[in-house]
Amino acid sequence: MALALRSSILCHIRVPISLNLPRLTAVRSMSSSHDDHLDKKEVVDRVLEVIKSFPKVDPSKVTPDVHFQKDLGLDSLDSVEIVMALEEEFKLEIPDKEADKIDSCPLAIEYIHNHPMSS
């Protein structure tokens, strides 16, 4: 009985939802994460710039595919410092375990390029 009454009432009530819809669809994304990825070339340039400015590195040796310890003669603590400098340059917060895995230029570039919040 109640169900029948409810459905008969609902059939006759019209809610003007469609009036508001155009305004809602025009709204931009409300999430706080902006998903504009950096250009790959810009990422490469800025990463290389950071590594070249590291005091213990010979700037002429730096290319986009160097390994920090094998090619640049750094030790593991130096690569920790480089990753931290990269974090500051791109305003990132990399979890410790992931930052520990970044030990070469290609890895750093790939990680930063794929990170949605790098800027």
Next chain:
Amino acid sequence: MSVATASYVARRAAQKERVRILYRRALKDTLNWAVHRHLFYPDADALREKFEVNRQVEDIERIDRMIAAGEATHDKWRHPDPYIVPWAPGGSKFCRNPTPPPGLYPFCVITYIFLPS
């Protein structure tokens, strides 16, 4: 490679990772305590020096004890209110929404007023 050598290598690798992560956390914490660069650089050098004096230590048990001591020291002197990147968990912008776009504003207000309470 014998089992003993393999376990030694694995243990050394784990120790190296612990040291790297400890150094990373300590370096970040140094930046929390020293807010200006001219204060940060000497502190960071001093921190690096603390790690460098023990570079030649070979005894694996002693390394373990020294890492534990270092982690305890770091834990004791951790900054109570560290800097966190705003969007990261714990940051000031984490899980916040931006203000609504201006075109939406009257609509929001009208909906709010006529909502049955």
